[in-house]
Amino acid sequence: MATPCSSFEVLSEDSETDARRGLLGLPHGDVRTPAFMPVGTYGAVKGLTPADLSESGADIILSNTFHLICRPGTELIRELGGLHKFMAWSRPILTDSGGFQVFSLEELRKVDEDGVSFRNPKGGDLIRMTPESCVRSQLDLGVDVAMVLDELVPLPSPKERVRAAMERSIRWAERALKVPRDAQNGTRLFGIVQGGLDEGMRAECIERMAPLPFDGFAIGGLSVGEAPEELHSMVGFAAPRLPRDRVRYLMGVGYPEDIIEAVAAGVDLFDCVLPTRNARNGNLFTSRGRLIIKNAIWRRDGRPLDEDCSCFTCQNFSRAYLRHLYITGDSLAARLNTMHNLHYYQSLMTRIRGAIVAGTFGELLTWARQRNAKGQGPSWWREQEER
């Protein structure tokens, strides 16, 4: 069994919370943590070039193994020199295992102890994925961080079902660790902690997985429709129990206030489709709240999206122009909006990292909690429109 090879260093710790500022050394470069990973499902963050991504401040991106298996195929990407070369991104890449997507298929998949079979939604062919093949697919991609295949259950589920999935996820995690990785450009492997919203189950899962030689640990199975309070509570419970010397990753989270809460619990890595998907739908994050670009109110508005923002979009274009691009269906709208939203998220991470070092993270957390208490947190982002 391999030994952990991740160089993760905690550079600074907050005195009042479990927040920490760190540096994750990966084959394609260093990642400043806490870090946010933009989601590039099909080997591209939709509409953006690698240069746009770098400009947004991203050290690392996430891509989706499941989607790349379905289209164009991970072996094809290996033949063409790996995912970095394929998409011309030279910095770190983490891929999820595809577990989340496979178990979202419901009707189209069949799971057994050895693995899971599913019908390719793109090609129609039958695909077999095992804990071993899942790691090998990610090695084909040549990514910096691979995730283990886990079994997910919808929330809420009966306790026995949550336990069975957790037990199987641990067995699969152990099998994933046995796949030889040495010759493969130093790809790291992260385990995933399951257990739903049951603290006892989460604690047990962590206790049993912590001794395994993973390079990092993810909290999985959250951000699947539970209330923000349930999410915050479970992250607050689970994250501090994960090994302190390894990087902690909260999958699929979230709104800005969710991220601050999770950083306070000691989470180092995040990914979420919110900034990119919302951008394509014309929902923009600003320091004053959500801005819906198609609204007629912006028709003659010469101001940038956010007067406090230094992103490429805000430095060059007005709300009126961005609305016009959106209305005329120009793909430049998606690009400019995505650059703005990603810049918003990366600026948030920069603020978080700076606050931890400066000893002012508590203020940021208070601010986030006040917003949550006032109903201006995640639900506010969802509902609020700036006027």
Place this chain on the structure above:
Amino acid sequence: MATPCSSFEVLSEDSETDARRGLLGLPHGDVRTPAFMPVGTYGAVKGLTPADLSESGADIILSNTFHLICRPGTELIRELGGLHKFMAWSRPILTDSGGFQVFSLEELRKVDEDGVSFRNPKGGDLIRMTPESCVRSQLDLGVDVAMVLDELVPLPSPKERVRAAMERSIRWAERALKVPRDAQNGTRLFGIVQGGLDEGMRAECIERMAPLPFDGFAIGGLSVGEAPEELHSMVGFAAPRLPRDRVRYLMGVGYPEDIIEAVAAGVDLFDCVLPTRNARNGNLFTSRGRLIIKNAIWRRDGRPLDEDCSCFTCQNFSRAYLRHLYITGDSLAARLNTMHNLHYYQSLMTRIRGAIVAGTFGELLTWARQRNAKGQGPSWWREQEER
């Protein structure tokens, strides 16, 4: 009546043909001629930022007055500081008059001696355009070059109808010249020569318009479905008859061989939707012919679109990746493909300008004519797929 204020200088002339290398000085910068103008219909070349456009080698772009009147309105753009500021493009812009679009509406428009009325295809409101209002709309935009409103007829049309439209176009051109422009940032005004495919009518139109104080002259009413030979023949007839001291613009043309033919006749300016529209449809111009990116043959092809191309797309991405982006519907495909096709066109113009100066333009023309003779000209671009 204003006097011509365009600073157009012929720097070099080909000894064997009417081709000329020139410099057109405009309020927002110089344009190296012969020049190709990418089409930015709604105040954006779809999917591209101004920086992308500059990188492609464009000195000047074209935008469409008709479309901008319909959406978002030229007065709105004036209020926001003009089209340059609106779209963040600091170099020259030429706008067409909208005549071509208005007369393409057929059922939805009504023309009389004073002007033309049409139903806004976007808003449904009734819009009135006169030769004067058309110029004023373009002054609202603050463009470098405005075009006069002309009356177009479909080809073929009865001779009397072609003549009536030509006569009216001349009267409208004279009215357009009377619109005060002095205070408006030095916007130039170009006349448009009509006359269909009738040489006598074209000659007469040129003779009557040449004395008018236009800053440049366009050949209009072509590239509307006539055969390449008819286009080349009429351009070869009309262009050399236009005043030599003013810039000559062939509207809406065309394929690379069409452009070389027209340069040989003394044309200085071109615009065409081909490189941009084809790019969005995945049809790419390469030194070996047309490449249809969605074809399965490119699935595993690690080569750039064109191994001889130095564009951003070819320097970074493979055919396999571009096919993957196209198939997955990522808007990055449109952007990368557009950058490639525009680079192809701008490289062609660079080659043309260099050949005129070096005295080797005849070779380029021979090459184009051989391609036409072999059926490898415009029709080839339309039909041929690189294998």
